[in-house]
Amino acid sequence: MSSEPGPKSDPEDTAIELKNPALAAFLAWLVPGLGHFYQGRWAKGLLFSVSILGTFFLGLFLGSNAEVGPGRVVYVSRDPFRPHYLCQVWAGVAALPALYQYRQFSAGKSPGDSPLGRFMWPPKSEPDFRGNEADHLNLSLHRFFELGTVYTMIAGLLNILAIFDAGAGPAPILEDPKKTPSAEKTAAVTSAAAAVAATSPDASPSSPAAVGAGLGPPGGDAKTREKL
Amino acid sequence: MDGLPLFAATMWLSDLIYAAPLVVVVSLVYAATRQEKMEHILSHATRLGMMITFFLAVISALLSWMDWLVSG
Numbered sequence: 051m052s053s054e055p056g057p058k059s060d061p062e063d064t065a066i067e068l069k070n071p072a073l074a075a076f077l078a079w080l081v082p083g084l085g086h087f088y089q090g091r092w093a094k095g096l097l098f099s100v101s102i103l104g105t106f107f108l109g110l111f112l113g114s115n116a117e118v119g120p121g122r123v124v125y126v127s128r129d130p131f132r133p134h135y136l137c138q139v140w141a142g143v144a145a146l147p148a149l150y151q152y153r154q155f156s157a158g159k160s161p162g163d164s165p166l167g168r169f170m171w172p173p174k175s176e177p178d179f180r181g182n183e184a185d186h187l188n189l190s191l192h193r194f195f196e197l198g199t200v201y202t203m204i205a206g207l208l209n210i211l212a213i214f215d216a217g218a219g220p221a222p223i224l225e226d227p228k229k230t231p232s233a234e235k236t237a238a239v240t241s242a243a244a245a246v247a248a249t250s251p252d253a254s255p256s257s258p259a260a261v262g263a264g265l266g267p268p269g270g271d272a273k274t275r276e277k278l
Numbered sequence: 279m280d281g282l283p284l285f286a287a288t289m290w291l292s293d294l295i296y297a298a299p300l301v302v303v304v305s306l307v308y309a310a311t312r313q314e315k316m317e318h319i320l321s322h323a324t325r326l327g328m329m330i331t332f333f334l335a336v337i338s339a340l341l342s343w344m345d346w347l348v349s350g
Contacts, residue, residue: 093316094314097307097310101303101306101307104299105300193293197296201299201300204300204303208303212310212311215311219314220310220311220312
């Protein structure tokens with residue numbers, strides 16, 4: 051089984067007009083797929099948009115219920131530090147309300163003071179277990195807290211791939227030079243030419259045999275080909 | 279209490295449903311970053327999805343076997 055499934059990259063595939071790659075990459079971060087729309091790569095843009103935003107919002111949905119409020123799996127917290135947001139933030143503008151909510155939270159406001167309510171509101175951390183809202187989120191959402199967190203994190207991480215695709219085009223699939231048919235053919239041709247050179251006293255890269263073996267000068271010699 | 283292991287197994291299997299959307303999405307997005315044409319993307323994603331599913335199935339079977347060893 052090869053390490054890279056699927057067809058090899060077509061050289062035509064990589065001939066893509068990336069327009070302004072930096073702007074495309076920024077747009078791809080801002081809204082998944084937007085960078086590809088800007089480049090006119092509509093099908094891929096739609097694929098990235100639906101796949102990544104769908105996963106992110108499905109994760110938000112899993113991390114919601116009537117008791118704790120909507121979207122409680124995406125939030126910023128410094129104490130205790132929540133590293134998950136470092137993955138979620140790559141989903142772009144969809145994850146940015148968490149930063150706004152954290153600013154509100156840090157200013158001592160309550161969810162009622164925020165126009166977004168409890169959406170992405172960071173849980174209040176208390177030394178006492180009974181007052182720790184993060185634990186309450188886990189208890190209330192049960193396994194959906196982790197599932198929603200994983201979904202939103204994976205959406206953000208996948209968008210990193212999409213950002214690179216918008217900025218630099220599809221990554222080429224590297225082939226093993228020892229296994230490619232073209233390499234085998236080149237090796238056979240080289241050995242044939244070497245054999246010819248050993249037997250023919252006037253063997254040179256432009257000799258008929260060498261040209262016939264594919265090692266002649268570029269463009270070939272019409273007369274020589276006729277002789278062969 | 280006899281039905282408890284069956285109930286737990288059913289719950290465990292039902293949770294695997296949540297892996298399906300991730301397998302599809304990861305396969306599609308990864309393939310789309312390696313190919314440009316849609317037919318190549320779909321072909322690549324299908325093979326990758328099958329590989330991921332096979333890998334998950336092997337890991338799940340291994341973990342189930344280890345669980346059976348520990349609890350049995």
